[in-house]
Amino acid sequence: MNRFLEWKWEILAPLFGVMLTLAFAPYDFAYLALIALAFFYRFCNELSAVRAAVTGYLFGLGLFGSGIWWVYVSMHDFGGANPLSAGFLTVLLTGLWAGFPALTAALSVKVFSKIGAGIRVIAFAWIWVAMEYVRGNWIFNGFPWLQVAYSQIETPLAGFAPIGGVYGSGFLLALSAAILAEIWCKRSLSRLGSVVLILIWGGGFGLKGGVWTHAIGEPITVTLVQGNIDQNQKWQPNQRLRTLTLYRQFTEQHWDSDVVIWPETSVPAFMTEVKDWFLDPLARQAREHGVDLVISLPVNGAGKDYYNSVITLGEHEALYHKIHLLPFGEYLPLQPLSGWVLDQLQIPLGNFTAGSDEQPLLQAGGYSFVTTICYEDAFGELVRRQAAQAAYLVNVTNDGWFGDTAEPHQHMQMAQMRALETGRYLVRATNTGLSGFVQPDGRLGKQAPLFTSMTLTDTIVPMAGSTPYVRLGDQGVFMVLIGLVALSQAWACLPRRQQQSA
Structure with a gap:
């Protein structure tokens, strides 16, 4: 029992990663995303950067292992790859994308050590969606699968999608989860956090009826x-x-x-x-x-x-003509290395x-x-x-x-x-x-x-x-989120400055 308590975060991390998968279609247990992300925030507050990175990686293995296992079906059942080759590449892709929750956890720990609870919840939400943005747009032409906002199509947070898109909505989901974790731990945000949660989810509910086009x-x-x-x-x-x-x-x-x-x-x-x-x-x-x-x-x-x-x-x-090609499906990145590897595995792909x-x-x-x-x-x-x-x-x-x-x-x-x-x-x-x-x-x-x-x-x-999102775009949304983080940090520093001046 003592050993379980010592390593509880690492043991539970894959299970909570699977829980996050269950928030998406076809399972549609959307509110499990709040619980999974609250767990993620909690261990980022409890562990060192190294242990948090390992725990985040295990979380990612649970998420992507349960969320994109169908890659194997594509390569084996329809692509003609043998079971070993298809299994190897599926594990490789799962391990690659699991690195992003690991990086999110490590960065969060580094940032948390320097800020208070009020700015900490906002910083966590920003780091989470920033890592989703990097994964979704930069690595291998982008892999935006299982970004958390997609799980919220039927919840009040969908009301924010025409304003902030998938990253704005994802930010509010991660922020809500972090606030819930703080309230759960009975920290200083209980009252203010409850108000913010009401504003976020009540505001989203009101916005769901909004009409932005004609x-x-x-x-x-x-x-x-x-x-x-x-x-x-x-x-x-x-x-x-x-x-x-x-x-x-x-x-x-x-x-x-x-x-x-x-x-x-x-x-x-x-x-x-x-x-x-x-x-x-x-x-x-x-x-x-x-x-x-x-x-x-x-x-x-x-x-x-x-x-x-x-x-x-x-x-x-x-x-x-299609602009955004599917990596390892319609074109091969990292040439000539990727082409050589796939030739050895005998997996036929388009170019x-x-x-x-x-x-x-x-x-x-x-x-x-x-x-x-x-x-x-x-x-x-x-x-x-x-x-x-x-x-x-x-x-x-x-x-x-x-x-x-x-x-x-x-x-x-x-x-x-x-x-x-x-x-x-x-x-x-x-x-x-x-x-x-x-x-x-x-x-x-x-x-x-x-x-x-x-x-x-x-x-x-x-x-x-x-819609506001069509006018702003992803870059505009991130500029707004960066501004929010900066304002929050300035607000958090204000009492200390007033005390020093007194």
Whole structure:
């Protein structure tokens, strides 16, 4: 028993990491995030920097081990890697991302030793979201999965998403957890902390009903096509005609819609291979019926370049090339080392080229929209910088790589945040699910179940106007948070200065 008490933080850390995973979809025990982060804050107050780093790492292993284990399914079940290779890379990725909670803990301990409780809770929240920002944007092109704000889509903190985005909302969640931990320990923040918690959660509840954007036209009828093509069969040459026929037939059943959207790489061939005999005739049909089609397929570029792309067919025909590529899926970072390692492990991966940051918005249904392909909808800044010129958001993806795991549900939760941040409808077409419609307040509308071949039709309203987050962006949000930390520190120092002057 004494040994357990001596090492209780290290022993409990992985369990609380798993608890944080349970706050996300598909489990949706959102308030467990408060408990998990309160535990994290507590051990940062109790341990040395070295022990806190180790405990933070164990916390991260619990979080990412339970939260992104589906990487193994992608590499083994669908990527063709042998169990040893897929397991090794899954453990490697889990261990890499677990380093961020470790770094968060070590930095927190260093900072806590120099400040009082009032500023300590604010500093902890800032360090937590700053580490999420680094992980989500800088390392291997960014990995923003399991950022804590995504777990709060259904809680009052969602009311702050149109103002502060995923990092502003995450800051308030981490701040709330730290205050709860201080109150739990019966420290000096009990009264003030209770007031702050009421203001945060009560304010979020009030903001959830806020309207930041406005309609600019009549509703548009949109049909999403979920082909449910088995990932192991999708790229087989003898299955290509069957796949294209299925999508064409589904589309022809909905010539009464304004827009029909197919999922990521729904056309399993390069555009040059299918343009004359499939795309051009389909485009003529679409124009005859007054329908715009949004279709995804790979596109040849100059030389050996090729892109993961979306093409619109109908009144406005144009291409969008994916900007934010998936590391170790669509391109290989750390070349030539990563290529050599993956060759040794016999894991086949793509090597796409990233599209330009300056691509014009695509149009369908009479309005411009923000296009994101698969992983791109995980990056709020990418969507935000285009949202003011767009009437709605479109995401096409292929989560079929991950089977019946938590990944499709987590991915949909991230898409919900993009709608909430921008105050616009988001429509999402996926190969195997979850396809669906997201309202400007982040709520899910109609949704297609996993592994079902079907179409889904609903109306969306074109929107205009900018939420505070669209105007500020992530950098603006962090400037505000830095200002808050500075003001808090100045306020904390004020009594000491007054005493010295007296």
